[in-house]
Amino acid sequence: MKDKIFLSPPHMGGDELRFVEEAFNSNYIAPVGPQIDAFEKEFAENVGAKFSAAVSSGTTALHLLLRYIGIGPGDDVLCSTFTFVASANPIVYQGGTPVFIDSDLQSWNMDPELLSSELEERSSKGCLPKAVILVHLYGQPADLDQIKAVCDRFQVVLLEDAAEALGATYKGRAPGTFGLAGFYSFNGNKIITTSGGGMIVSDDEVLIRKVKFWATQAKDDALHYEHSELGYNYRMSNILAAIGRGQLKVLSERVRLKRDLFDLFYEKLHDLPGLTFMPEPEYALSSRWLTCLTIDPEQSGTDRDAVIKALSADSIESRPTWKPMHLQPLYKKCRIVGGSISERLFQHGLCLPSGTAMSSEDVERIINLIRKCWEH
Template sequence: MISVTNIVISRDKSIRQCLEILDQTGMSILLLVNKKGSLLRTITDGDMRRLILSGAALDDDLSGMPEKTPISISQNMTDDQVLELMDLHQINQLPQVDVNNKPIGLHSRHMLRPRIQLSIPHMGEQELIYVKEAFDTNWIAPLGPNVDAFESELAEYVGSKHAAAVSSGTAAIHLALRLLDVGQGDNVLCSSFTFVASANPILYQGATPVFIDSEPNTWNMSPIALEQAILSCIGNGHKPKAILTVHLYGQSADMGEIMKIAEKYEIPVIEDAAESLGGRYKGQHTGTFGKFGVFSFNGNKIITTSGGGMLVSDDVELIEKARFLSTQARDPAPYYEHTEIGYNYRMSNVLAGIGRGQLKVLDDRVQARRDVFHRYRDGLKEFECLEWMPEPSGDVSNRWLTAVSIKPGYSVSAPDLIKALTSENIEARHLWKPMHRQPLFSGCNYFPHSPELSLSDYLFETGLCLPSGSNMTVPQQQRVIDQLGEVLNSGRWIK
């Protein structure tokens, strides 16, 4: 309950003073009381604007404010009763009064229903040990023992021979492209159904992205569209320099087929596994099939270093070159000498300490998010309109985010579902808007899965992500399920 000490006013206050109180307190309502302190009504900034429009001046008192029966609650009401009253009157705040009708507090919808976010950091117990070690030894700047250990521990976990810890997943993609000599005039085949960070580094290198649609079995890069794009580029005299495939929302792309095509045409593969750490394709970790794998430790990922990324490869020379480029490409000389462009991309020893602690609980985090997915699917199984992101036999998705789309033929709207959840202080998001529809990439070529189906467009228009944090409680998730069920059960969603 919020204190009302600073928002209780009497009629002798001027409109100007009332507006100043709202501005200073950050509140959206004031409580007007009589001389005995009993609640007369609530006043909003809208009420004061209407009073001014009726002819009142800023320095006039509130004597001209019309009477209005206040909506208030007693001390014995439950949270559910308070919310029911808010819903009935379509308001988000309610004053609580004592037996003498004197305001003693203010209830806010958002405090009664705390925000459920999409994916928040989930810290363990080991992170502080490694961070403290960095402080105790004064290894605060980039590089240090935690960086070295994090690289080797992450590489061992995923089954890659070498790794370079960097400042972000985007930086890792950029380095991979640079190490493959991607440059001006080159084509890079890139998943269209992804976040913009997958494609931006292609532009950093002056190259041109060619976008590839998804396929129904994984919602990731379509091998059919990929081969069509390769043949088209070769036919135009520009063999693609690289393939950048994304493992979306924790689910692996069909790496068996993609690698067959890549090897057939001798095109190196970069795996953007930013969202799929801990996920597997046929028993093998994502990020370990291509020439390079990329992982992200952004704050919303399955494990986090606050911000950071990792580039992995079995090629030791390429990883050593990545480390060189990510430390401003400083040559091995007794002074600062540089013969090529470098970047400030290395991870700090402090953040690497966080990553080491997080890595120890990664398997638990994967299982927790998979449990979240299964509770959604089981709790909403009666609704045939819902189509959950697939997981092919033999694959293990880390279910970073639970993604769902609406089947054709139903009147369910993803934006309406998102709006309904938002009204209950629950965060949900549209699935990624495809890169070929982004203004930034207008004019870039795009290859759909088939002439009849552009799956990435369909998924963007019909899909949404649900809250999926590994530290989301079962009661919190039940709130999401109940709200979705309430909307889906309404008459509007009949097929």
């Protein structure tokens, strides 16, 4: 039986174990310790932010940020529709209501024109949202200049979901550092991983201090356990931060490998009729966290699902692109602005295996199987 090729498995760099041993030797195992402090400092420096807070996941990061800006019952929050469900769920945790914005074809991210028109209409009615959650999809930065300008014009808080985009740049600057705050994920399938974890970044020191306070059960400064605010067990452990420090050292190399892999898939497959790779706008350098493409059934004579099944039959994991939030049963009653672009990207979109430790034989095996799907 052939070895299974996973979609985006972890890839250790070598220094992780050394930092973990340091953590064990220090006996700081709980969610406090020198590894967390160092990881936060090194991560903030890497992305160009002033402050950071290491937490248990990207989802908890967004939850803390939405609480910080005061999202509550009756508040609308605009959010990219073409994303993973964790970009929207924390809105509901806080009692807010998601309003979804469609993508553009240039980046597959939130359409700035649709966002602008929605905010214009809401402004005229006196019902502006409390925030915009902008997702940087599959390692691709959104059109930040336009989107930030629109949010600033209407004085709406911009939060950046850069969970999939660590290592990418927008005009030389890291996505996640343009709004009030941004956050990242270190889930096991991300470009670097701590097995599970997340990071909040911001230039607002007050914000970072507050979310750290809430993330550690909101314990007041007293000799005994005193709690005057609701808190959470959302902090990252010192052990996981140690893994993150080792992973951060190889981030630039992981981005290079991801981009090289995308280029190889493009070189070997772009001539297939009806197959179109995810574009990269001039303003962006994508991390290519996942290599994504669309397959037009009329032009290709095959379809996305057939390719997934062919790969799966040979123990190769691939998957459809995200199902838009406005099509999810959970959010079927929510307002959607636009919708046709993300629906089409979901209907025809495919994510190829994008692990940075794949061998050349693995990649060749994937390419050959895909090309066979076009043989009629």
